[in-house]
Amino acid sequence: MAGMTGISRPSLGTKVVFTMAADHGVTTEGVSAYPSEVTRQMVLNFATGGAAINVLARHVGAEVRVVDMGVASDESWPSCVVNRKVAAGTRNMAKDRAMTVEEARSCLEIGAELATQAVQNGAGAIAVGDMGIGNTTAASAITSVITGRTPAEVTGRGTGIDDSRLKLKISAIEKAIETNSPDASDGIDTLSKVGGFEIGGMAGVLLGAASSRVPVFLDGFVSSSAGLIAATICPLSVDFMIASHLSAEPGHKYILEHLRLVPLLDLNMRLGEGTGAALAFSVAEAACKIVAEMATFDSAGVSGVRGED
Secondary structure, eight states, X not given: OHHHHTOSSOOOOEEEEXXXXXXXXXXXXXXXXXXXXXXXXXXXXXXXXXXXHHHHHHHHTEEEEEEEEEOSOOOOOOTTEEEOOSSSSOOOTTTSOSSOHHHHHHHHHHHHHHHHHHHHTTEEEEEEEEEOTTHHHHHHHHHHHHHOOOHHHHOOOTTTOOHHHHHHHHHHHHHHHHHHOOOXXXXXXXXXHHOOHHHHHHHHHHHHHHHTTOOEEEOSHHHHHHHHHHHHHOGGGGGGEEEXXXXXXXXXXXXXXXXXXXXXXXXXXXXXXXXXXXXXHHHHHHHHHHHHHOOOHHHHTOOOOOOOO
């Protein structure tokens, strides 16, 4: 963190979690155990402070900013929800590109703008979290394309799907990659063809935080797939990413290997929302306090290593 910020004794200061939500057209392929309606319901839960991320953010003294990047609903959100909807969910990537190139660019620009505004308002540490039924399917597709792993290697059970639905999920990802032929070297192309609006928004936050020299904490599998997009667009952005934890989703370890990031925690978590990142805030804050507050041997009057007899 000292290297990221250029401050020898860094501190997290104001901590902000961006929990970004969007729906995915690929859910029509039967890839999730839950209906898309759950995305809207969870955004309302975030807004009223009842979700896991709200509890953990309160625990570590962080602020949660919920962002509608593409929820398939015309719900009139409470004022605490930031409405930056690009469209009402992506198209079914198994049959067509998930979004236009213009929409992909909009996602990145929105995320970067939100991160920059947060820094200007005093944020010293930023985390990204996600909500979106079907988004582990998009994250798996992105991971397969950019890391070169097969869909079967990187695809997990997401919301807890059974074996038959897992086969459908892998098949949908294979069809999406075959249909759209995303370019692994082009983050915007990959995002537009097999990504999601919330994934693009998180990638924009990562880029915006990096441009401001502010540490940004990845959460689990989906937010880390946004890290792949950001890294493909600007490799230097990885220098400002902190891997909060290792998700139970199988593709997450391949993302972290590709980004050369070591997770702070390994707690078998798989929820998303920014929950693992909130816990990692606490670890990072402890590290900063050790540097700032712990006495050296000299200042504490502790004897050094004994010389040779």
